[in-house]
Amino acid sequence: MAENYFNSLSLREQLEQLGKCRFMHLNEFDDGVNALKGKKMVVIGCGAQGLNQGLNLRDSGLDVSYALRQAAIDEKRQSWKNASENGFTVGTYEDLIPTADVVLNLTPDKQHTAVVNAVMPLMKKGACLSYSHGFNIVEEGMKVRDDLTVIMVAPKCPGTEVRAEYVRGFGVPTLIAVHDDNDPNGEGLALAKAYAVGTGGHKAGVLMSSFIAEVKSDLMGEQTILCGMLQTGSLLCFDKMIEEGIDPGYASKLIQYGWETTTEALKYGGVTNMMDRLSNPAKIKAFELAEEMKDIMRPLYNKHQDDIMTGKFSQTMMADWANDDKELLGWRADTAETAFEKTPAGDVEISEQEYFDNGILMVAMVKAGVELAFETMTSAGIIADSAYYESLHETPLIANTIARKKLFEMNSTISDTAEYGCYLYNHACVPLLGDFMKGIKSDVIGAGLQLNDMTVDNARLIEVNEAIRNHPVEEIGGTLRGYMSDMKRIV
Amino acid sequence: MAITLKNLTVDFDNRFQCKKINWTINAGEHWLITGSNGSGKSALAAILAGYGDIEAGVITNAPEKVGLVSFEAQAELIAAERRKDDADIMDVIAEGTPVHEIIDAVATDRHTADKLIEKLGLTPLLNRAFRKLSTGETRKVMLIRALSCNPGLLILDEPFEGLDVDSLSALQAHLTEVAGNTQVLMILNRLDQCPDYITHVAYMHNGELQQTVDRTDNDAYDALMQLLHLKTTELSIPPADPDFTLPPLNAEQPLVKLTNAAVRYDEAVIFENLNWTINAGNHWQLTGPNGSGKTALLSLITGDHPQCYVNDIDVFGFKRGSGESIWQIKQFIGYVSTALQWEYTVGTSLRNVIISGFYDSIGLYSKYTDNQRNIADQWLQVLGMADRSSDTFTSQSYGDQRLLLIARAMVKHPPLLILDEPCLGLDDMNRQRVLALIEIICARSTTTVLYVNHHAEDKIAGIDNYLAL
Ligand SMILES: NC(=O)c1ccc[n+]([C@@H]2O[C@H](COP(=O)([O-])OP(=O)(O)OC[C@H]3O[C@@H](n4cnc5c(N)ncnc54)[C@H](OP(=O)(O)O)[C@@H]3O)[C@@H](O)[C@H]2O)c1
Ligand SMILES: [Mg+2]
Numbered sequence: 001m002a003e004n005y006f007n008s009l010s011l012r013e014q015l016e017q018l019g020k021c022r023f024m025h026l027n028e029f030d031d032g033v034n035a036l037k038g039k040k041m042v043v044i045g046c047g048a049q050g051l052n053q054g055l056n057l058r059d060s061g062l063d064v065s066y067a068l069r070q071a072a073i074d075e076k077r078q079s080w081k082n083a084s085e086n087g088f089t090v091g092t093y094e095d096l097i098p099t100a101d102v103v104l105n106l107t108p109d110k111q112h113t114a115v116v117n118a119v120m121p122l123m124k125k126g127a128c129l130s131y132s133h134g135f136n137i138v139e140e141g142m143k144v145r146d147d148l149t150v151i152m153v154a155p156k157c158p159g160t161e162v163r164a165e166y167v168r169g170f171g172v173p174t175l176i177a178v179h180d181d182n183d184p185n186g187e188g189l190a191l192a193k194a195y196a197v198g199t200g201g202h203k204a205g206v207l208m209s210s211f212i213a214e215v216k217s218d219l220m221g222e223q224t225i226l227c228g229m230l231q232t233g234s235l236l237c238f239d240k241m242i243e244e245g246i247d248p249g250y251a252s253k254l255i256q257y258g259w260e261t262t263t264e265a266l267k268y269g270g271v272t273n274m275m276d277r278l279s280n281p282a283k284i285k286a287f288e289l290a291e292e293m294k295d296i297m298r299p300l301y302n303k304h305q306d307d308i309m310t311g312k313f314s315q316t317m318m319a320d321w322a323n324d325d326k327e328l329l330g331w332r333a334d335t336a337e338t339a340f341e342k343t344p345a346g347d348v349e350i351s352e353q354e355y356f357d358n359g360i361l362m363v364a365m366v367k368a369g370v371e372l373a374f375e376t377m378t379s380a381g382i383i384a385d386s387a388y389y390e391s392l393h394e395t396p397l398i399a400n401t402i403a404r405k406k407l408f409e410m411n412s413t414i415s416d417t418a419e420y421g422c423y424l425y426n427h428a429c430v431p432l433l434g435d436f437m438k439g440i441k442s443d444v445i446g447a448g449l450q451l452n453d454m455t456v457d458n459a460r461l462i463e464v465n466e467a468i469r470n471h472p473v474e475e476i477g478g479t480l481r482g483y484m485s486d487m488k489r490i491v
Numbered sequence: 492m493a494i495t496l497k498n499l500t501v502d503f504d505n506r507f508q509c510k511k512i513n514w515t516i517n518a519g520e521h522w523l524i525t526g527s528n529g530s531g532k533s534a535l536a537a538i539l540a541g542y543g544d545i546e547a548g549v550i551t552n553a554p555e556k557v558g559l560v561s562f563e564a565q566a567e568l569i570a571a572e573r574r575k576d577d578a579d580i581m582d583v584i585a586e587g588t589p590v591h592e593i594i595d596a597v598a599t600d601r602h603t604a605d606k607l608i609e610k611l612g613l614t615p616l617l618n619r620a621f622r623k624l625s626t627g628e629t630r631k632v633m634l635i636r637a638l639s640c641n642p643g644l645l646i647l648d649e650p651f652e653g654l655d656v657d658s659l660s661a662l663q664a665h666l667t668e669v670a671g672n673t674q675v676l677m678i679l680n681r682l683d684q685c686p687d688y689i690t691h692v693a694y695m696h697n698g699e700l701q702q703t704v705d706r707t708d709n710d711a712y713d714a715l716m717q718l719l720h721l722k723t724t725e726l727s728i729p730p731a732d733p734d735f736t737l738p739p740l741n742a743e744q745p746l747v748k749l750t751n752a753a754v755r756y757d758e759a760v761i762f763e764n765l766n767w768t769i770n771a772g773n774h775w776q777l778t779g780p781n782g783s784g785k786t787a788l789l790s791l792i793t794g795d796h797p798q799c800y801v802n803d804i805d806v807f808g809f810k811r812g813s814g815e816s817i818w819q820i821k822q823f824i825g826y827v828s829t830a831l832q833w834e835y836t837v838g839t840s841l842r843n844v845i846i847s848g849f850y851d852s853i854g855l856y857s858k859y860t861d862n863q864r865n866i867a868d869q870w871l872q873v874l875g876m877a878d879r880s881s882d883t884f885t886s887q888s889y890g891d892q893r894l895l896l897i898a899r900a901m902v903k904h905p906p907l908l909i910l911d912e913p914c915l916g917l918d919d920m921n922r923q924r925v926l927a928l929i930e931i932i933c934a935r936s937t938t939t940v941l942y943v944n945h946h947a948e949d950k951i952a953g954i955d956n957y958l959a960l
Contacts, residue, residue, distance in 0.1 A: 037814065058800065061816040085756065086797035167795075168834070169818075169852025203856055 002141035004311040006212055017212035020177075021383035023480065028193065029202040033060050035187070035194035039101035042067050044093075044115060046079040048159030048413065049132050050106035053199050055086065056166040060198040065089035067096040067103075067119070097122035102191065104130050109417050110321045112136035120145055126184070128191050133218065134211035135417060137179055139314035150182035151192040154214055155201060156389050157397055158413050162199060171200030173389055175207045175214050205480065207385055217382045219308045221390030222418035224301055224376075225369035226398045228425030230259055231335070231407055233365040235430065236437055237445050238340035240361075244442035248339075249346020251446060254355065256345050256406055258362050259399035261355040267396040270477040271367050272469050277356045278363065280456045282449055287464045289364035289444065294372050296436055300428055301376040304421075309380060317420050328416065331423035335407055354448075361445040367468075370395060374473040384476040392473055393480075492552045493517045494539070494644075499548035501538050509534050512548070512700045514693065521675040521688050525715070526695035527722040532678050533561060535695055536646045539676065540564075554644035554674075558637030561648035561678075565626075565633050568593075572622045587620030593632055597640045604639035610661040611635065627653045634662065638669065645669070648678040694718070694920075702920050710888055714920050717891075720875035721927040728935045729869035731904035732862050735849055737822055741808055745770045746823075746907050746939060747792050750803040754787045754796065761787055762960060771906065774933060774940040774953055779960030785943050786828070788960065789911055794820045807906070821851040825900030825938070828911035832892055835884065841895055842867045842880040848899035863902075870898040874928075890921030897928055901938065908938045926951060 006014060036057075041064045043054050050066070058064045066083040070092055073080050083090045097103060097119050107115045113136060116129070123129070128149040136142045137150065144150050155162045157172035165172050174196050178188030189208075196206050222228075234255050241251035265274040275283050307313040320327045335341060356363065370392045377387035401410040411419045443449050468474070499512040509531050516522060526532040537543060538550070540559045572587060590613065598604040608614055611631045616624065621632065630653055637645060647666075651659055663686065666675065670688040679685060685692075694702035694715055704711045740746070745768045753763035761784035769775060779785050790796035791804060794817040804811040807823045825848065835844070837854035845867040847855045871877045874894050884892065893913065900908055910929065914922040933940055933953035942954055 033816075055797065059794070059817040061814045061819075063814075087799075087801040168837075168854055169847075169850060170854065170856045 002143060004314070005138050005141040006216070006309075007311055008141065014212070015381055017210045018216060018381040019383055020208075020210040020213050021386045022208045023385055024202075024206045024208050026202065029197050029206075031190070031194065033062060033194045033198045035190040036062050036102065036198060039063065040065070040099050041102045041104060042096045042100035043104040043106055044068070044119065045105070045107035045111075046083040047106065047108070049155070049162070050079070050104070050159075051082045051086070052159040052163035053104070053106065053132070053155070054083075054088065055163055056200055057195070057198040058088070059166070060200075062198050065091065065096055067091055067093050067100075069093070093119055093122055098124055100124070100127055102128045102130060102195075104132075105136075106132055109133055109135045109415060110318075113140055113142060116142055116144070120148070123148060128188070129182075130192075130195065133415070133417075134177070134215040135219075135314070137211050138215040139311060140318070144179070144182050146182070147184055148182055149185060149188045149191065150179035151188045151195070152177040152179070152211055152214060153192055153195045153199065153201070154218070155199060156394060158401065160413075161397060165204065166200040169203075171202065171204040173205045173207070173393065174199065174201030175209050175386070175389070176201075177208070177210050177214055179211055207389065209383075209386060213382060213386055216308055216380070217377055217386045217390040219313065219417070219421060220305050220377050220380075220382075221373060221387075221394060222414065223304050223308075223313075223421030223425050225366075225373040225391050226394050227410060227414055227418055227422035228429065229365060229369035230395075230398060230402060230410065231422055231426045232429040232433070233362060233369075234259075234340050234402070234407060235338055235426070236433060237359075237362060237365075238338075238343070240437060240440055241442065241446040242339065244446055246442060246446040247346060247348075248343045250348050250350075252340065252343040253345035253348060253350060254359060254446065255340065255362070255402075257350070257403050258355045258359040259366075260396070260403035261352055262359060262363050263366060263396040263399040265356075266366065266370070266392060268481075270392065270474050270481070271370060271471065272474055274363060275367065275468050277353070278360065279357070279449070279454060280461055281451055281454055282357065282360050284456060284460060284464050285444060285449065286360045286364040286367065287468065289361060290368040290371075292436060293364065293368040293433065296432060297368065297372060297429065298376075300425070300432055301372045303428075304425065305376045305380050313421065313424075316424075317417065320420065325416075328420050328423070331427075332411060332419070335411065335423070338407075341406055341408060357448045358446055360443075360449070361440060364444075366395065371471055371473055374471075378472070384472065385480060388473060388476045388480055392477055494552045494554065495550070496538070497549050497551070499538070499550060500546045501534070501543035502546050503534055503537075503543045507531065507534055508546075508698050509538060509543070509700075510698045512538075514700055514703070516674070516676070516691075518674070520690045521670055522677070522691045522693055523685055523689045524676065524678045524693045524695060525719055527719075530695040531698040532693075532695045533563065533648050534698070535693070535700065536561070536648055536676055536678055537563070539644065540646055554642070556640060556642050556644075558640050558642030558645045559648075560630075560633045560637045560646070560650050563648075565629055568633070569622065569629060587622045589618050590621050590624070590632060591617040593621045594635055594639070597636045599641045600639045604635055607635045607638060607661075607665065610665070611658045627655070630654070631658065638665065642673060645673055645675045646677075647675065650677065651679070651684055696722075696923065701923065711920065714888065714890055714924065717875040717894075718920060718924045718927065721873075721924055721931070728901070728932065729866050729873065732849065732860070732866055734860060734862060735903060737903075737906070740771075740823070740906060742771070744808055745805075746807060748805040749788075749791065750805075752788070752791060752802050752804065754784055754791070754798050767958060769907070769939065769941065771939050772937075773956050775942065775956045775958060776951070776954045777941065777943040777958050777960065783960040785960055786830070786911055789828075789909055789941070789943065792907075793824055793826055793909065818851060822903075823906050824851075825903065825905040825908040826911070827893070827896045827900045827909070827913055829915045830911075832889075832896060835892070835896065838883050838885055840881050841871060841876060841884055841887070844884045844895050845870050845899050845902050848902035866902060870902060873931075874898060888921075890917055890924060893917060893921065893925055894928055897925065897932075901932055901936070904936060905938060907941060908932065909941045909943075911943045913942070914944065 041062055043050050044067050046066050054064045066088050068079055125147050131152045132154045134152055154175045155172045162172055176192040176196050196202050237255055238251055265277050278286055373391040374387050378384055401413045494516040496512045496514040501509045524532040524535055540557045613631055690706055692704045704715050706712055747769040749767045752765040754761040777785055791799045800812045806820055809815040835853050839854055843855040846859045846863050849863055850857045871880050913925050929951055
């Protein structure tokens with residue numbers, strides 16, 4: 001295995017790379033897809049990202065085809081069907097890679113070393129290799145041929161969203177980067193920008209960043225608030241409601257759709273708006289619960305960030321890859337056996353507001369997770385913009401997947417890397433919150449506060465509101481959502 | 492006791508027919524009958540006053556005594572007076588029947604008659620010959636007769652038309668009082684005048700009673716109001732945005748040309764060897780059973796079907812798959828379908844939904860111009876939704892959403908408007924509303940319309956090319 005690229009850099013270089021992040025202005029994309037016009041784009045892999053990015057790029061007038069591994073073609077696997085039913089040219093590496101001006105590596109991260117080693121010798125001189133996640137370059141230290149340009153265009157959304165937003169005439173926020181070691185012709189940025197336009201990303205906002213900042217923030221976000229916290233929260237809240245005698249069907253539904261409903265408020269107006277959806281007494285309660293959980297979970301968030309920075313996380317995961325994914329598959333099977341997963345949502349009507357009123361603890365968990373992830377990332381040197389996208393911004397998108405088919409759907413939509421990190425987090429976080437959960441009753445999860453008197457202390461309410469509004473994730477969130485709604489004049 | 496009309500077909504001198512009317516008017520209900528001109532609303536009311544020849548069906552519990560006010564009845568009375576004059580022409584100069592006699596002939600309720608004579612300002616005219624009155628004055632006489640004859644049912648066809656302000660308010664006040672114990676059936680053109688005591692609304696179209704709405708059903712009532720708005724107002728299509736110009740199209744070229752088109756999934760062939768040319772100005776209706784590939788065919792044209800890249804398709808001068816983007820295609824097309832409505836789940840305002848038609852987007856992501864905003868507001872006016880421009884799209888009724896999406900599709904005056912089953916999933920009332928709007932578009936714009944429907948009855952005037960799949 002090659003050396004971890006991040007660890008090979010000096011501290012000065014590390015900090016410089018981590019701090020690379022700039023929100024690009026729409027007029028920086030005036031050249032559209034021109035830099036890619038007439039060039040041959042060959043996508044490897046036709047899964048969640050591969051198919052959906054390819055559809056967008058083709059609809060933007062670019063020349064897209066798919067190189068699949070021989071077995072996928074011979075067995076007419078799903079990836080082959082995805083590509084051929086959609087009218088794309090499909091071929092083997094030997095057929096297509098030598099003709100490619102840009103090779104888009106959209107295979108699962110754990111396959112990247114094998115895939116890149118297989119295609120690199122076939123690539124023509126001066127071509128471009130692109131990724132949608134920097135793991136292979138940063139954590140595995142992949143060395144790419146000197147004459148090749150290496151870029152990253154990483155949509156900050158699941159593949160289905162990448163397509164759905166494009167069809168609407170918009171796009172998803174996207175991070176682009178050029179690997180400084182591989183930009184022989186200085187054309188990396190132009191290609192990455194054109195690629196981002198081709199997927200529609202420029203309309204929703206593009207962060208110009210680095211491979212390193214992308215990897216270290218992406219891993220942190222997905223392991224903690226995005227997937228880990230939602231998994232842990234689902235399991236703990238469900239078991240607590242059963243213990244408290246809430247109807248299992250109701251409990252199951254409250255959680256399955258509750259994440260989506262409450263985080264929808266997050267999407268429009270940040271943590272502040274989500275908290276504002278609660279009654280005053282419930283808001284104060286949620287605030288206090290979140291503060292308590294933040295104190296309890298802070299060491300865990302720090303550990304995740306530390307392990308990501310030192311490369312310990314990727315080492316552990318790669319050891320599991322080498323061990324045929326034994327841990328990953330075991331944890332996946334365990335999740336399927338949990339009471340929450342096995343209890344179908346009941347046929348009960350729950351109004352939008354009721355998800356807030358009866359899900360106070362869930363709201364508190366989202367708040368605690370978003371703020372902690374953001375705080376931890378920024379104090380590790382990740383720029384606020386990037387930390388925002390990797391925490392608050394993506395939370396509703398992941399919550400949507402739980403609404404579709406519970407944790408099973410979430411874990412099958414996210415990458416294996418995210419899934420592995422999610423389980424790691426969950427295993428540590430469930431026991432960590434054990435004592436805290438002992439004090440929880442159905443008033444904050446399942447039944448609502450049911451107060452006759454809604455009075456709150458004015459001074460306390462002001463204090464709580466200010467604490468919520470003044471959190472740094474709200475500040476950057478306000479700015480970035482402002483950019484978005486500048487272009488996206490909806491709400 | 493309820494008045495019921497069952498399967499009733501009534502002929503009026505071979506000029507007009509009310510067909511297959513099924514209607515129940517329960518005691519205590521007050522009805523308003525609406526419809527466009529010539530829809531048969533007056534005829535329907537006239538049936539209850541005993542006019543017309545019943546060809547089929549039955550009326551039960553028809554009221555014994557009806558107080559009727561209508562232009563027809565007014566004309567009849569005036570004509571009868573004229574005939575009297577003609578009859579005793581001899582040598583005396585005919586004075587004609589004085590007003591008080593005309594009233595007294597029917598007024599069994601003296602108190603009401605005297606009260607209204609005074610309130611409507613007829614006292615100085617009581618001795619005047621009826622035939623010498625102005626139209627407005629004869630109308631007042633008609634009203635007094637109808638209201639003072641102790642009717643079991645009052646039929647008032649445009650009772651407020653042509654009345655001066657004072658008489659109007661006196662009449663309205665009186666009717667409000669009367670409605671407490673006499674059943675009222677009213678016909679009005681201007682619905683803003685609909686009195687509060689009206690409990691039900693009937694909608695006539697082509698001699699058929701198409702809708703009856705309980706006024707407490709707010710959604711149904713609002714929908715009916717809008718249908719009437721589309722049907723009864725002289726509407727024109729708002730203009731295109733002068734600053735929004737599409738690239739010019741070659742007039743020699745067809746808008747769309749499909750050569751040996753096919754759509755296949757796995758081994759299943761949806762259609763193949765399909766050749767189709769759509770020239771500007773030729774409206775088309777596409778028919779075919781479910782699953783015959785109508786939507787697939789359309790999406791080859793719009794670029795929403797991935798197999799458009801493996802077919803031989805020319806659209807608006809582009810050969811598909813030659814490096815054009817789908818936005819270059821979509822700019823020429825306005826598109827409405829049920830699927831679009833399902834996808835249009837963005838919490839944006841009605842105005843923004845219409846403006847989004849300029850940008851072919853679901854939701855609005857571009858800065859629009861003042862002009863575009865104005866045009867959108869004009870469309871909302873056409874739809875009768877001007878007062879709701881800032882409401883959210885998702886909170887609108889299904890039928891209203893459909894109308895808005897049609898306006899969105901038309902806002903840029905596209906060369907081609909594709910309506911994929913625009914009435915699908917709509918109830919009868921909303922179907923009527925959508926068809927009314929499409930007819931206006933076909934008649935009053937230069938857009939070529941491609942209309943898909945498997946219901947033969949939803950034909951649209953002006954579409955005369957057919958393709959069956
Ligand atoms: N999912 C997300 O939300 C997300 C978001 C942003 C970025 N990304 C990044 O996008 C990339 C792709 O992720 P994904 O989620 O789209 O993956 P995916 O859905 O699992 O799809 C992977 C595709 O690669 C093919 N493949 C698997 N192993 C292969 C091998 N050894 N050689 C060649 N092809 C192979 C698979 O087809 P066959 O098995 O049939 O060959 C499949 O079509 C990753 O770098 C990921 O980090 C993902
Ligand atoms: Mg991510």
